[in-house]
Amino acid sequence: MSDTTKCFGAVRCGRCAEFARRARRRWWAGQLAHVASAQDGVVSRRQLAALGVPRWEITSALRGERWARPGPQTIAIHTGPPSAQALWWSAIFEIGGDAALDGSTALRAAGLSGFDDVLHVSVPKSWHPRRARGVVVHETRRRKPDDLEEIGLPRTRPPVAAVRAALWARSDRQAATILAMSVQQGLTTAEAIAEAFATVRRDRRRRFIATILPDLAKGAQSIGELDFAQLCRDYGLPEPDRQTRRRGPDGTWYLDTDWTRYDAVVEIEGVHHLGADQALSDASRQNELTIGHSRVLRIPVIGLRVAPDHYMSQVARLLRSAGWPG
Template identity: 45%
Template structure:
């Protein structure tokens, strides 16, 4: 039986009734399940579901309301993927995940953002919800949307830059951009290009410096910065780019105090790459077997926790000075 709205149902005792196994309901559940359990009201209407039927499913406890524009096709907890879909569906037809939420949808792991950020164009109608962070942005552009399956979202390089710009602190900004590059969610060269599009922002210079570190294009500058800071703190001057030989050949030490047997290795992003992990470990073990103390200073550490790293260097110098005497 086809109802007045063109919907398939049954007529019992002169009343139009829906069975829970009707084809339209089945299609709606299938679409919602493919979206982490989230189903937009517009999507349901396009499948032929009348408004009253959505209300009935919610009242009877089979579905539940998430926002004014989204229902869950179950009554259990929403998954992260479900929340991301619900956020986009709540934002309207041109809404896309942005920032850290977009990176997470693209595969970023071990990073937790305080909210799901969704961007819509300037002038778009927004139905406010406390559940998700839906905002108009002048940065919205159709060319920034990822051509990828899954939740509508910005391209990873665009998302990485915006996650850095919108982070709560400089530390969080550095962390999310670095993690996106380390986990191969975004290529650092692409992030660098997208960052050039940013003309004004209070965090722009910080991100430029960070991306340069990730590109490993300022390796020598990092060594000069460390040596300058050590001098400012009244610590002895190290030997830079000191050449050493071992049974495997020769290698260069970034900062070395021969009289103290102390080595500080400055690690760029390339030290995290798989092909360098073994070589770095062998080199550090060789130095330890020769009696040297080796401290590692990641360039990211200069951004996030400089005092802690410099305090460790100062302590190592103080502990080993009696040995040199």
């Protein structure tokens, strides 16, 4: 009797059993590659179980150093160094449940550059998350279903993440910086941030953020002539001349804050000044003013909100260096 004939019985022959095992392995290996490629090479143990990957296969791959284990709940199907995206996925797997990247980490996942911070993950209030090394877990009552991106890496939407990042920041200065960078880099808008912030009822930094939002809503382009003049009065400095005209090689400039008597200029700069085109224009204008022997200070508008003592002290020193007797 042939092997094929034997397989019509209740007990399959060894050849067919091996064929079925290899077919199952090809299936889950293909599915695993697909899942891992979408998660930058890492998967959770739960995902492996759902795909039908036998435990002995996992143990064998780990012992053979074909796979690696970044955490108790995470398996990397390679042994190279993990990317930032892989670390984010691993944090989600390790914390478990409804964990999602939040705050500055969610902003980085959305494309924020130039801002380093610890890894932040949020979970709903009263959830009992697992802990993971290097991950700060926040339990929040503010989590709503539409706070999260619908597909891909679980993370809060940029306006929500920006508000949370500001609330969790180490200082007011850092809070203002992260809000300004989120708008300047095009991750969200001031209006969307204000809408997300409206859900915050109580927080120690709520009042401070409320003072920053109008600057963002106006494009944070200027603290305003009257506002800066009031600061000068508050700090015992002479008020600047307003809307003075300077002639440059490229045309006429109008300076909002200029002390003509002392040939001193303060440029109040909003987040739009961080853009490449505006930065080039600002540099050219400052160079021309310097060539013309003007003394020039450049102060970020957010800086005046966060650290007025520091920047107004610089204004006073500028005026003294220019001959002001105060």
